[in-house]
Amino acid sequence: MKCATVAIIGRPSAGKSTLLNTICEMKVSITASTPQTTRNAIRGIYTDERGQLIFTDTPGFHLSEKTLNKRLQETALRTLEENDAVLYLLDAKRSAGEEEKALASHIAKLKTPVICVINKTDILKEQELADAQAFLEEMLPGKTVLGASAKLDEGVDEILIELFKHAPEGELLYPADAYTDQNLEFRISEIIREKAINLVTEEIPHAIYVEIADIEYSEENNTVWVRAFIVVERDTQKGIVVGKRGAGIAKIRKGAEPEIRQIFPGKKLRLDLRVKAQDKWRNNSIILDRILR
Numbered sequence: 001m002k003c004a005t006v007a008i009i010g011r012p013s014a015g016k017s018t019l020l021n022t023i024c025e026m027k028v029s030i031t032a033s034t035p036q037t038t039r040n041a042i043r044g045i046y047t048d049e050r051g052q053l054i055f056t057d058t059p060g061f062h063l064s065e066k067t068l069n070k071r072l073q074e075t076a077l078r079t080l081e082e083n084d085a086v087l088y089l090l091d092a093k094r095s096a097g098e099e100e101k102a103l104a105s106h107i108a109k110l111k112t113p114v115i116c117v118i119n120k121t122d123i124l125k126e127q128e129l130a131d132a133q134a135f136l137e138e139m140l141p142g143k144t145v146l147g148a149s150a151k152l153d154e155g156v157d158e159i160l161i162e163l164f165k166h167a168p169e170g171e172l173l174y175p176a177d178a179y180t181d182q183n184l185e186f187r188i189s190e191i192i193r194e195k196a197i198n199l200v201t202e203e204i205p206h207a208i209y210v211e212i213a214d215i216e217y218s219e220e221n222n223t224v225w226v227r228a229f230i231v232v233e234r235d236t237q238k239g240i241v242v243g244k245r246g247a248g249i250a251k252i253r254k255g256a257e258p259e260i261r262q263i264f265p266g267k268k269l270r271l272d273l274r275v276k277a278q279d280k281w282r283n284n285s286i287i288l289d290r291i292l293r
């Protein structure tokens with residue numbers, strides 16, 4: 001049996017969460033078209049007859065001075081060094097600028113085995129693919145380079161073959177049917193956050209976090225009550241999330257309920273969502289400590 005921990009890294013929107021979800025065949029990490037939506041080091045677990053791969057989905061690597069972005073970057077770089085292999089995901093749709101170079105040169109210094117994956121091959125032009133290959137050859141000479149479409153599940157088996165090649169011998173760390181080690185509150189808050197993010201545009205997605213106030217089970221009614229706050233930074237944002245006559249919040253609830261229900265099979269669900277504004281929470285280190293575990 002083989003067992004390895006694998007860090008997935010790449011610039012925002014490279015497709016890290018999508019790849020993790022495709023590999024783990026379950027929704028373990030939220031995906032959105034807005035970059036930088038992954039905030040925590042999330043684990044997805046893949047097991048087959050070859051052994052087990054434990055993935056960490058690192059927040060998108062992003063050069064910026066803002067406190068939140070700096071913290072995201074620290075989490076991303078720290079996780080790399082704690083793994084048996086690093087899966088470096090590249091979105092060749094965007095040309096490699098300073099940010100990609102900074103990331104690649106950091107990866108070049110690692111002693112951990114690195115596998116490079118050029119993602120989104122389903123929409124890449126030949127030249128874009130060639131440019132990405134040339135970039136990787138220059139920055140990370142001699143490293144394995146694969147092409148894949150995380151979205152269409154193409155080239156993903158080859159990634160697994162390569163990862164198992166590098167995996168050390170070892171016992172399974174998690175049961176064979178496990179696909180994540182996220183706790184209940186975190187999974188529920190991420191489902192709600194995904195629906196909220198996908199409802200709003202521009203700057204608001206980054207201003208959102210979700211706080212679970214409580215989760216209660218009533219045996220008498222066979223009902224799980226979940227009460228959560230969607231927290232934004234300003235009253236104007238609150239208005240947008242709530243929507244006209246509550247239409248926004250209703251949409252978030254409608255989107256989130258079926259996914260939360262899957263976590264509590266056979267039980268009824270009552271989801272109580274409130275929106276509140278908390279000024280400048282992104283610069284508040286107490287809140288950041290709580291949500292960037």
Ligand SMILES: Nc1nc2c(ncn2[C@@H]2O[C@H](COP(=O)(O)OP(=O)(O)OP(=O)(O)O)[C@@H](O)[C@H]2O)c(=O)[nH]1
Pocket residue numbers: 010011012013014015016017018019030031032033034035036037038039058059060061119120121122123148149150151152
């Ligand atoms: N066409 C295409 N789109 C993809 C592919 N993989 C991901 N995407 C899209 O790219 C966008 C970003 O994907 P995510 O998986 O959220 O990216 P991420 O790297 O986790 O992003 P951050 O959380 O910001 O770090 C989404 O709109 C995905 O649907 C792919 O293989 N092909």
